Amino acid sequence: MTDDSPVNLSEKEYSVIDMLQSLGLPRTEATAIVCLKDCRELRSLHIELVSGLRQPEVSVAMRPLRDRGWVDERSEKKSKGKGRPVKYYQLIVPFPQIVQTLEEEFLKDNREKMDALRRLRELEIMPEN
Template identity: 35%
Template sequence: MQLGGYLIDFEVKILDENDLVFVSDLRNLGIQRNVALTLVYLSNVKEASSREIEIGTGLRQPEISLAINFMSDNKWIDSRMIRVNKKGRPLRVYSFCVPMETIYAFYELKAHKDYEESVLKINQLKVLIQKKDYT
């Protein structure tokens, strides 16, 4: 990677097949694709810049920004600025500030709420059908 005339050598984790299965499982729970990919990527590294997430996940910058904003709003990640070669604009890097269990609990609670809402709607329909006597 070249920044301001300097060549910087760094390694980027690329999601492997097991990671993509994990992403698929998260997607099946209703988690947005960009959030699932970013969650899995950050769970594999200590910290990462948006550019590293972009390379490692194949997401575009706007998709990463949306995922980062969602995770920041839920207080799942921290960010900090680092200087590269003490020149140019600082780079923002992201890392988890909560254990993955906290994130699992969030989605588990959401799934329970969604289920309860569905059951409530079905029961409301049953009551309406009985009142109208459609049978």
Template identity: 40%
Template sequence: MVNKNDERNAEALISLGMNKNAAMALTFLQNMNSVTSVELERGAMLRQPEVSIVMKLLRERDWINEREVKKAGKGRPNKIYSLKVRFNDIIAQLEKQQKKAVDEAMKS
């Protein structure tokens, strides 16, 4: 679950332009080696569709690894997620992106 430090980290990501759900997911992933989508739902306090949307966004930014593990019996395999990029590097990328946007706005 999310503690005060996690909330501060999520707020920092949000202040850098990230949406709340992505910030919560990244903050939760920061503390874990790898998680299933169900663990991510519970730990980041997201619903299943929100997890799918956020993970697609994070995959597009190349910030996470995703793999599938077959479950015993029938059904879809579990998706396992882990950070591909260090949390501090993600913050640095967001800061750079925000600075670039400000610089471009100043030129206009």
């Protein structure tokens, strides 16, 4: 996919977004990851056109992805006219590694919940003095 020819997301890509959401990622972040996963670099406008996200949603989605170290951002001044620089985004962590990280977070969260349930059961069993 090139930056010049936006294509709408496929049914499979929407399924990936749904699965990422089920693992706890917000919709906008999941959508941004799917847009970037098969590309070297995309302009913010391209992500907007492909995903249906609005410009502020793209910006907000990219912040936590940058914080996680998954996305890199660069700005480029417009060659003509005034206005804000054009933002370019790139997924810098391979998609399978993102999935592995989400899996590890999911397992850790579930272990903590199972531990809490076990402690609750133990408290329920113990007689009060």
